Amino acid sequence: NAGVTQTPKFQVLKTGQSMTLQCAQDMNHEYMSWYRQDPGMGLRLIHYSVGAGITDQGEVPNGYNVSRSTTEDFPLRLLSAAPSQTSVYFCASSYLGQGVSPLHFGNGTRLTVT
Amino acid sequence: QQQVKQSPQSLIVQKGGISIINCAYENTAFDYFPWYQQFPGKGPALLIAIRPDVSEKKEGRFTISFNKSAKQFSLHIMDSQPGDSATYFCAASIGGAQKLVFGQGTRLTINP
Numbered sequence: 001n002a003g004v005t006q007t008p009k010f011q012v013l014k015t016g017q018s019m020t021l022q023c024a025q026d027m028n029h030e031y032m033s034w035y036r037q038d039p040g041m042g043l044r045l046i047h048y049s050v051g052a053g054i055t056d057q058g059e060v061p062n063g064y065n066v067s068r069s070t071t072e073d074f075p076l077r078l079l080s081a082a083p084s085q086t087s088v089y090f091c092a093s094s095y096l097g098q099g100v101s102p103l104h105f106g107n108g109t110r111l112t113v114t
Numbered sequence: 115q116q117q118v119k120q121s122p123q124s125l126i127v128q129k130g131g132i133s134i135i136n137c138a139y140e141n142t143a144f145d146y147f148p149w150y151q152q153f154p155g156k157g158p159a160l161l162i163a164i165r166p167d168v169s170e171k172k173e174g175r176f177t178i179s180f181n182k183s184a185k186q187f188s189l190h191i192m193d194s195q196p197g198d199s200a201t202y203f204c205a206a207s208i209g210g211a212q213k214l215v216f217g218q219g220t221r222l223t224i225n226p
Contacts, residue, residue: 045215
C-alpha cells in the first residue's frame with residue numbers, strides 16, 4: 001500500500017494563477033481532509049469529506065475549493081493564488097465508523113506564491 | 115483564537131534525559147487527544163493518544179499525562195534519544211479522530 005500520496009512535492013505560483021494539489025489514498029478510507037501548516041500555527045483544517053460527493057468546510061476554507069468524485073481522490077483547488085496561501089499542505093485520510101481510526105497523512109506539498 | 119495551546123515552541127534535551135511538552139485546551143467537549151510526530155519533509159504520524167476517562171497512557175518510552183480538571187495534557191519522552199529529534203504536535207477533537215485541532219508544535223532536539 002502506498003498510503004496517502006500527494007503531488008506535486010513542490011510548486012511555485014505567481015499571484016493570481018490557479019492550480020490543483022492532488023491527493024490519493026489506496027486504503028479505502030471514507031474520510032479525507034486537507035490541512036495547511038504554517039510556522040507557529042500548527043496545522044489548520046481547510047476542507048474535509050466523509051465520502052464521495054460530500055464535502056464540508058474546515059477552519060480556513062477561503063480561497064480553496066474541493067470536490068470528491070471517488071473514494072480514492074480528494075483534490076484541492078486554488079482558483080486565484082495569493083501570497084497568504086504560501087504554506088505546506090497536507091492531505092490526511094482515515095476510516096469512519098466505530099472505534100477510533102487515526103488520521104494518516106501524506107508527505108505534503110510545499111507551495112510558494114510570489 | 116487558538117483552541118489548543120502548546121509549549122514550549124522549542125526544546126533541547128540531552129540524550130537520556132526526559133522531554134516534556136505541554137498542551138492546554140479550552141473546549142470541554144474535546145474527547146480525543148493525540149500526539150503526532152513529524153520528521154523534516156514528512157507528514158505527521160500518530161505517536162500516542164488518550165481519551166479523557168484515563169489520567170495516563172504509556173507506550174514504551176512515551177507517556178501522556180491528562181488532567182481533565184485543569185484542561186491540560188502533556189507528553190513525556192523518557193530516556194530521550196537523538197532519533198526522537200522531531201516536531202511534536204498535540205491535538206484534540208470531538209467525537210472521533212478526524213477533525214483535529216492542532217497545537218502550534220514543539221521542535222525537539224536531543225543532543226548526543
